[in-house]
Amino acid sequence: MAAQTDLCSLVGDIAELGSAKRLVDVGSGFSAPAAQWRSSHGSLDISCVNINFQQLLSAMKAEEKMSLLNATSTALPLSDESADRIVALESAQHFRLLEKFISKSRKVLKPNGLLIIVMPVVTQAKPFFKLGILA
Numbered sequence: 611m612a613a614q615t616d617l618c619s620l621v622g623d624i625a626e627l628g629s630a631k632r633l634v635d636v637g638s639g640f641s642a643p644a645a646q647w648r649s650s651h652g653s654l655d656i657s658c659v660n661i662n663f664q665q666l667l668s669a670m671k672a673e674e675k676m677s678l679l680n681a682t683s684t685a686l687p688l689s690d691e692s693a694d695r696i697v698a699l700e701s702a703q704h705f706r707l708l709e710k711f712i713s714k715s716r717k718v719l720k721p722n723g724l725l726i727i728v729m730p731v732v733t734q735a736k737p738f739f740k741l742g743i744l745a
Contacts, residue, residue: 630694637701641669684710
């Protein structure tokens with residue numbers, strides 16, 4: 611749990627969430643990272659996007675202050691230039707057609723917005739032995 615909290619803090623720093631107004635968390639799962647970012651940046655408008663409706667329902671019970679969107683990474687139901695930040699935290703490796711996600715994100719981001727993708731990568735020949743972050 612501490613590792614996830616530390617990772618969320620690091621991503622929040624890299625994404626410069628302190629200066630952001632609207633964050634889209636794509637592949638949000640149960641929305642624990644978004645809840646942490648909400649706690650650290652109370653005025654941040656957060657939209658959690660997840661294809662798994664059951665996970666969104668669980669998130670809805672835990673956190674009522676975020677927008678929860680049941681959608682795919684390549685069909686983000688958001689207006690063009692409507693977000694300052696888009697984060698895919700340990701979810702982009704599951705996206706089909708990652709290029710389409712990046713293309714759609716470019717449309718949704720405001721000029722000078724940031725797209726942050728964090729995914730586990732294998733750093734040694736033995737799979738799952740040691741993971742790193744692809745920067």
